[in-house]
Amino acid sequence: MxxxxxxxxxxxxxxxxxxxxxxxxxxxxxxxxxxxxxxxxxxxxxxxxxxxxxxxxxxxxxxxxxxxxxxxxxxxxxxxxxxxxxxxxxxxxxxxxxxxxxxxxxxxxxxxxxxxxxxxxxxxxxxxxxxxxxxxxxxxxxxxxxLKVSAKTDLGAALIGTGQAKPGEDERAFRRIGESVTAMLVNGLVVRVSVPATMQLIHVAAGRMEAFWQFSDVRSGLVAGALLVSEAGGTVTDLEGKPWNTGSRDFLAAAPGIHTAAREVLTPIA
CATH class of the missing domain: 3.30.540.10 (Fructose-1,6-Bisphosphatase, subunit A, domain 1)
Known part of the structure; x- marks a missing residue:
């Protein structure tokens, strides 16, 4: 990374x-x-x-x-x-x-x-x-x-999370969150929606959760968890699958075994 x-x-x-x-x-x-x-x-x-x-x-x-x-x-x-x-x-x-x-x-x-x-x-x-x-x-x-990320390979067995990046985002951003949560509820095991991002990302890095996604690019909530997950063996990209950096507009950090499946669920949500 x-x-x-x-x-x-x-x-x-x-x-x-x-x-x-x-x-x-x-x-x-x-x-x-x-x-x-x-x-x-x-x-x-x-x-x-x-x-x-x-x-x-x-x-x-x-x-x-x-x-x-x-x-x-x-x-x-x-x-x-x-x-x-x-x-x-x-x-x-x-x-x-x-x-x-x-x-x-x-x-x-x-x-x-x-x-x-x-x-x-x-x-x-x-x-x-x-x-x-x-x-x-x-x-x-x-x-x-x-720390080591989860070894799971089945999205259907995965505990996944997301959350609101900051107050006052526009209605489109909130609708994307809602649609993505619904999609993950259908495809994953359990979805956590909470704040802050870092407190979920440390669980991904520790293998307690399998993935975290966010459509916003707020740096301070993502940089720490991105490095922790990456260094614990996880995969951190944007929703196009490109390596994530602070200029990326969206974010997905996941155990390697479910990253592709999670991205396929999230990518169509425009």
């Missing part, structure tokens, strides 16, 4: 990034409450922004210092290709909507993207302490133990 950094540089950088993300995770965990925060839309949005700002305050500079010359992708809801070079694509509260509603499915993610390919990622789940890591060419790991 991508070209690895020199091994020694990988090892050093991964350690620094992991430390920075763990520190950020403590900040986000300290903000977590056992009750939902915010009643009106404005109040919920304020809580989400406050989470982001608090985490970025402790995460941005350590990452930029860890990789001299790297740049920062500011808009976490943006999609499309980045300029050439190395960029940090970060979600300070992946699953922020869950966090503010007192649900446990959220994380802090930091991914180094080089020339539109993710090359290093750390996903930290502060509530459990779990740390998912991947470096291009060196595999994917959960708490330093190797």
């Amino acid at each position: 991508s070209t690895a950094l020199p091994f020694d540089a990988d090892t050093t950088l991964l350690s620094d990034v992991t430390a920075a993300v763990q520190t950020a995770g403590r900040t986000l965990r300290d903000r977590y409450t056992p009750h939902a925060r915010g009643v009106s839309l404005n109040e919920v949005v304020e809580e989400i922004h406050a989470n982001d700002e608090a985490v970025l305050d402790v995460l941005r500079e350590p990452l930029l210092q860890a990789r001299r010359g790297s740049q920062w992708a500011e808009d976490e809801l943006a999609g499309g290709a980045l300029p050439s070079g190395e960029w940090w694509v970060v979600d300070p509260a992946e699953g922020n909507i869950n966090h503010v509603h007192a649900m446990p499915d959220w994380a802090v993610t930091a991914t180094l993207v080089r020339d539109n390919q993710p090359v290093l990622t750390v996903v930290h789940l502060p509530l459990t302490g779990d740390i998912y890591t991947a470096v291009a060419g060196h595999g994917a790991h959960l708490n330093n133990q190797p």
